[in-house]
Ligand SMILES: [Fe+2]
């Protein structure tokens with residue numbers, strides 16, 4: 554590249570932030586107390602208000618339904634036995650049905666403990682045996698608050714994870730579009746990165762990579778030349794040998810591509826393939842002149858696939874090599890520029906694959 558790329562930077566993914574709006578919402582939310590005994594209703598309501606909660610007290614199911622419809626309630630504390638044959642268990646069933654996020658704590662007389670225990674199986678959060686000390690009520694409410702916070706936090710983290718995965722997918726799509734744009738810059742390199750990607754997949758499978766690693770190198774192959782987005786078309790398309798200066802411009806693309814993806818943490822595993830696919834065994838490659846044993850396996854996969862695709866494709870200054878010429882050319886690199894075992898494994902991997910045939914013969 555002769556200048557910094559004008560392409561939009563892909564580092565657009567905001568760092569996930571756990572916001573605490575749900576916490577504050579919980580603090581503004583109410584507790585609904587239901588008891589047909591006016592004395593107990595008043596005492597429990599007053600106690601919870603003194604604890605800092607917003608509380609509404611009602612004596613029957615009609616009042617409870619109205620309160621649930623009108624207010625944001627996070628907890629219902631209800632007596633099991635209400636007047637006129639109504640019960641807190643009925644209310645529990647309704648709340649579970651219509652307000653699944655609302656927790657229910659039952660207040661029960663000793664004689665009703667077995668039905669309270671049964672109610673736990675049907676989704677009650679807890680029960681309190683009357684008469685209960687205020688500390689018990691305080692502890693029950695505090696457990697409910699902790700439980701709801703934990704639940705909301707888990708839901709939020711879930712949402713963040715889902716959003717992060719969707720954003721990563723979008724980012725990948727965006728980069729693949731960029732790679733397609735790079736291929737399209739020159740009529741001679743159309744489909745280059747797609748073909749390299751396919752060859753990477755074949756090679757990775759032959760090397761025994763697992764599925765995830767195979768997909769990673771296939772994506773690395775697709776994006777390896779992304780840094781060419783800023784390389785002048787006149788150089789890419791030049792119908793003759795490049796000058797030293799032009800070659801120096803071409804040589805900038807691995808580092809430029811790496812700079813492009815470096816700010817995005819999710820793409821960290823692609824960086825070695827983008828940056829080091831022109832390194833060589835003898836340490837004379839670019840951009841870093843890494844000693845051969847420091848070049849990671851993924852980068853070798855992309856390098857060999859890229860090399861093969863380049864020699865078997867038409868270029869502005871030469872026709873594609875024949876299969877025999879290409880095999881001889883790649884073997885010529887073995888032990889000098891590319892480790893010998895990679896060369897031989899690659900040649901085995903592409904046996905019979907139409908994708909590997911020189912341009913115009915597939
Ligand atoms: Fe390249």
Ligand SMILES: [Fe+2]
Pocket residue numbers: 745749777778859
């Ligand atoms: Fe390439």
